[in-house]
Amino acid sequence: MTTTVNTVGAAAGPAAGSTGSAGSTGRAGSANRAGSAGSAVSFQQVTKAYGEVLAVDGLTLDLHPGETVALLGPNGAGKSSTLDLLLGLRRPDSGTVRVFGTTPRDAIAAGRVGAMLQSGGLMGEVTVRELVRLACELHPRPYRVSDVLAAADITRIADRKVDKLSGGQEQRVRFALATAGASDLIVLDEPTTGMDVTARQAFWATMRDQADRGRAVLFATHYLEEADAVADRVLVLHRGRLLADGTAAEIKARAGARKVAFDLLDADAGSASRHSPEQRLRELPFLTELTVSRGGAGAGPGHTVRLQSTDADATVHALYGLGLHPRNLEVAGLGLEQAFVAITAAEEARTA
Ligand SMILES: Nc1ncnc2c1ncn2[C@@H]1O[C@H](COP(=O)(O)OP(=O)(O)OP(=O)(O)O)[C@@H](O)[C@H]1O
Numbered sequence: 001m002t003t004t005v006n007t008v009g010a011a012a013g014p015a016a017g018s019t020g021s022a023g024s025t026g027r028a029g030s031a032n033r034a035g036s037a038g039s040a041v042s043f044q045q046v047t048k049a050y051g052e053v054l055a056v057d058g059l060t061l062d063l064h065p066g067e068t069v070a071l072l073g074p075n076g077a078g079k080s081s082t083l084d085l086l087l088g089l090r091r092p093d094s095g096t097v098r099v100f101g102t103t104p105r106d107a108i109a110a111g112r113v114g115a116m117l118q119s120g121g122l123m124g125e126v127t128v129r130e131l132v133r134l135a136c137e138l139h140p141r142p143y144r145v146s147d148v149l150a151a152a153d154i155t156r157i158a159d160r161k162v163d164k165l166s167g168g169q170e171q172r173v174r175f176a177l178a179t180a181g182a183s184d185l186i187v188l189d190e191p192t193t194g195m196d197v198t199a200r201q202a203f204w205a206t207m208r209d210q211a212d213r214g215r216a217v218l219f220a221t222h223y224l225e226e227a228d229a230v231a232d233r234v235l236v237l238h239r240g241r242l243l244a245d246g247t248a249a250e251i252k253a254r255a256g257a258r259k260v261a262f263d264l265l266d267a268d269a270g271s272a273s274r275h276s277p278e279q280r281l282r283e284l285p286f287l288t289e290l291t292v293s294r295g296g297a298g299a300g301p302g303h304t305v306r307l308q309s310t311d312a313d314a315t316v317h318a319l320y321g322l323g324l325h326p327r328n329l330e331v332a333g334l335g336l337e338q339a340f341v342a343i344t345a346a347e348e349a350r351t352a
Contacts, residue, residue, distance in 0.1 A: 005093065005290045006150055006239075007266065009276055013104065022119075024189050038064070038065070038140065039062040039063060039064060039098070039100075039101075040063045040064060040065050040067075040099070040184065040185050040216035041060045041061075041062065041086060041097075041098070041099055041216065041218070042061075042062050042063075042064040042096075042097070042098040042101060043060055043061050043062075043082075043085075043095065043096075043097055044060055044095050044096045044098075045058050045059070045060055045094065045095040045096075045241075046058070046059045046060070046085060046092045046094070046095035046096070046097055047059075047092060047093050047094045047095055048078075048081055048085060048090060048092050048093055048240075049093055050188050053340075054239070054240050055078045055081040055238040055240050056078045056081050056085065056092070056140050057078075057239065057240035057241045058080065058095070058240075058241065059078075059094075059095070059241070059242060060241065060242070061230065061235065061242060061245065063185075063216050063218060064215050064216065065184065065214050065215065066211055066212075066214045066215070066217075067211070067216050067217070067218065067232050067233055068208070068211045068216075068230060068231050068233070069209065069216070069218045069219070069231055069233045069234070069235060070219055070220075070221055070226075070227035070230070070231035070233070070234045070235065071083075071216055071218060071219065071220040071221070071235050071237065072220075072221065072224065072234060072237070072340055073220075073233065073236060073237035073238055073243075073344075074209075074238065074344055076237050076238065076239075077237040077240070078237050078239070078240040079189075079220040079237055080118075080189060081240070082113075082218065082220075082237065083117075083189055083218075083220060084188055085097050085104075086099065086104060086187060086218075087104055087108065087113065087115055087187060088103065088104030088105040088108060088110070091121055092181075093135070097301060098205050099112070099113060100112050100184065100185070105241075107185075109140075110140060110186060111139050111140030111141045111181050111182070111183060112183055112184045113183050113184070113185045113186075114177075114178040114180070114181065114183035114185070114186045114187070115172070115181055115186070115187040115188075116174045116175055116177070116178035116186075116187070116188045116191050117189050118189045118190050118193065118210050122162050122173060122174070122177075122315045124161065124163030125161065125162075125163070126161070126162055127160060127161055127162070128149070128154055128157055128158045128159070128160055128162060128165070128173055128176075129145065129149065129158040129159060131162055131173065131177070132148050132149055132154075132158075132173070132176050132177065132180065133145045134183075135148075135177045136148060136180045136181065136224040138180075139180045139181030139183075141181045141182065141183075142180060142181040143179070143180060143181055143182065143184040143188070147200075148176050148179060148316050149176065151176070151179060151206055152172045152173070152176035152179065152206075153172060153199070153202055154169065154172050154173060154176055157169055167193075167194035167195075167211055168195045168196055168199055169246070170181075171191065171192070171193065171194050171195050171199075172195070172199065172203075173292045175188075175191060175203060175206075179206075179210070182215075183190065183215065183338060184215055184216065184283050185215065185216045185217075185218070186207070186210060186217045186218070187217070187218050187219075188217070188218070188219035188220070189219070189220050189303035190219075190220055190221055190222065191203065191219055191221070192204075192221070192223065192226065200226070204226070204229070204230050205222050207219075207230065208230070210233075219231075219347065224335075224336045224337040224340055225335075225336070225337065227248065227336060228248045228336040228337075231248065232247065233245070233246065233247060234246065234247065234248050234251050234336070236251065236340060236343060236344070237294055238347050239351075243344065243347055244343055244345060248336050250341040251339050251340070251343070252275050252333055252334055252335070252336060253333075254339070254343065255334050255338070255339035255340075255342040256310050256325070257288055257308045257309060257310050257334055257338070257339075257340070257342050258309060258312040258331055258332065258333055258334065259306065259307075259308055259309050259330075259331070259332045259333070259334060259338070260305075260306070260308070260312055260315060260327075260329070260330070260331050261304075261305065261306045261307075261332075262304075262305050262314060262319075262326035262327060262328055262329040262330065263295065263302055263303070263304055263305070263326065263327045263328050264277055264302050264303045264304075264305055264324060264325075264326060265301070265302035265325075265327065266301050266303075267301050276301065277291040277292060277303050277324070278290070278303075280324065280349055281307070281322075281324075282306060282318075283318075283322065284307070284309070284315050284318050284319065284322070285311070285314055285315060285318055286309045286310045286311040286312075286314055287307055287308070287309055287315060288308045288309065288310060288342065289306075289307060289308040290305070290306075290308075291305070291306045291307070292304070292305050305326070308334070308338070308342075312331050316329070316331065
């Protein structure tokens with residue numbers, strides 16, 4: 001991730017205080033000319049280039065209050081750049097970004113946005129409690145320090161110096177800073193990196209609670225299983241463009257492909273053929289992936305086959321047509337991770 005601006009206090013880039021910690025109480029009053037009325041976030045044809053690199057390419061999207069939205073994409077897809085634009089840390093080359101109908105900076109100044117960014121050091125020489133207190137003091141609509149510490153599960157380490165924390169503890173502190181006040185939009189850049197399983201579960205429970213209270217939550221992540229479990233809506237970015245936008249179920253369905261697994265006993269594989277089972281399986285129609293490993297079904301030597309197909313019915317039908325007799329046949333939909341790989345790989349192939 002390339003975000004250059006810190007959360008509270010440490011060296012800042014173009015818009016220090018981007019965590020909703022700016023002292024101003026400026027109103028988010030101007031009309032939302034560009035986006036849909038009532039949107040938490042509205043991007044209209046937003047483009048951002050760094051020299052030759054088009055990081056964000058004509059992005060149009062609206063996020064709504066109460067939505068938990070995952071932003072996915074391979075390395076360099078433009079996730080951090082999108083979050084930077086949303087937080088007013090960078091200006092678009094063209095297009096408009098509106099947050100609650102106003103500029104990102106005004107929305108932040110009004111305390112409507114809390115952000116947990118990945119990069120940038122936290123102040124080290126202060127205790128956790130002091131840092132959280134500072135964030136609360138700076139927030140126009142602060143929560144009580146003790147409540148913020150408790151919600152982030154860092155009460156036990158509140159008197160520790162920030163530069164003595166583990167990676168996972170530091171993440172929790174960043175989370176506390178992002179939720180120091182009643183922000184209406186919470187922006188999280190790879191929030192659970194470095195957290196253990198328990199911390200992750202507690203973190204997402206807290207985030208769900210925030211969304212239930214009507215807040216919009218937007219998080220960039222590489223953990224697709226988290227996106228699948230937590231997000232109401234999934235955005236897939238690829239080379240700065242929005243490749244898919246829908247529920248996790250819709251994204252999986254859109255990927256089209258399904259997984260097929262079965263065992264192929266040597267005795268059932270048609271010994272008359274000169275070709276190996278793998279060579280013969282490669283003839284199957286609609287195949288997008290094939291793995292054949294030596295295994296068997298317990299009823300004799302053979303192979304375990306896993307494949308992906310864009311038309312599982314036709315592929316399975318053709319299996320029998322090849323004279324193969326699969327055992328323990330299973331057909332299942334793709335997980336979000338596999339769907340993501342299929343969608344982005346198809347786009348790579350299309351634009352190659
Ligand atoms: N300050 C910069 N100067 C030049 N190029 C940049 C800059 N920041 C980002 N880029 C480029 O813009 C593209 C998008 O980068 P960005 O960091 O937004 O992607 P990302 O989806 O967050 O990636 P990752 O998952 O690897 O963190 C990449 O090609 C990156 O190299």
